[in-house]
Amino acid sequence: MTTEIAEPISPEQRALEDELVATVVASFDHTPDPRLKELMQSLTRHLHAFIRDVRLTEAEWNTAIEFLTAAGHITDARRQEFVLLSDVLGVSMQTIAVNNRAYKGATDATVFGPFFLDDAPEIPLGGDIAGGASGQPCWVEGTVTDTDGKPVAGARIEVWECDEDGFYDVQYGDERVAGRAHLFADDNGRYRFWGLTPVPYPIPHDGPVGTMLEATGRSPVRASHLHFMVAAGGLRTLVTHIFVDGDPQIEIGDSVFGVKDSLITEFAPQVPGTPTPDGRDLGDRSWARARFDIVLAPDGV
Template structure:
């Protein structure tokens, strides 16, 4: 029950206590903990910056715009989480770095779980524009043993900086699923990643502009690796020398994930094929942590 007694600060704190107590009736302990903590932090933020009513109306308008622009092909709220660094913080909290294991990074807004499966050594570019790139490596467990049959989801943008889902409905290019060989090795063809801007024609782009920040992401490929007895790994392969490694819009770069892209003239490739134009190659090993996802 609210009260008009005490100072303004007392009344503000009393309101927070009242709301926290209201969520104390939540039956699920974890839900109760999260909601009560959320109220405390939101109220503390409001008091700290002395949030005005107009500023809060603007925030509501911003979130409403984010909802309106979100559909099954664009997730503006993931973009918002990414540019606020919340996505990477969630990764850091839930997947702290394990010495010797591949570091995790953000999933991003362009993952789909229905990517076509390709054979080992196949081409997941399937018409995506760009310089051919042969990517290979090994998936190992933390003890050094190979992981046979690990499922790799791989996706990336084309040379114009667009993912397939940003084109017409139903297109699938630059993404695929494949399984590792008994020795844990994998290999596939795609196109060389290039830097690109995250979608910035909506409210998140307006936020970046107002904050004096850019929308660019350095060139990278996305990997999601799953294998029985191991924790799921979501990570990136970043291209060394990219000018945006130091100012990634979503704070996802880790030094251990930066890899050289070797350039080759037209001619024989490691898989016995003979590309008729210049091509590139990258080698990237994935080391998984034993355990189960939480």
């Protein structure tokens, strides 16, 4: 095996490249919005630094343009390939880390994912989010409090998940609404609902992001999880998941880097015939139960 030695960059070539970077950065000097100016100039510096670091070829640049074009073509109202790309590059998690600083025991945030939809149906406390989706029933309960331990009455809790085959409702293409809903915590900050025991599944890998993962030898599989988005006045909106304790995929690796130890939750299996918390008759079906207590940070921290 031979190692190719990169050709040294001459001072003249380096000066030419430096001049171009300076010219492009300066083109944003008169941007009226200071934050936009900062973003564009930093992006320019970093993007040019990447090109120079790897000595990007024109063929590679054209491939990148084709990749982004394909991501745009496959994106529609029910599939967001650019969110998927952000997720698998760890950009989503890094943005979340920057914007959700640790604060006095507040619940950790994690990726939003590409499958959230507005206008999910409302269910009452103890209702069922499954909406006909297949899977093992799972009772989920907990409390919503602030970081001082005060219950957050009326907190809006949005939940969504895949079915036992690893598909979200939006992936079926038949306008079904299943495996998603919203509900509100009671006056004591308590909530409860029926969902499905989460299962691992591959993110959509029939598009350009999947092609990239295959080319780099990476798995598209996500660890089993249930999505939450929790909002209340004066408190930081939380976007997070809970993950299934004991799921082997956690050790193998989550394709979007979303797992945090604090979010790994026991989904306790219940044998057929075990009484349910609300008296629901599940016949000869097994089920599971999980508890997830949510702590919201103050808004603006």
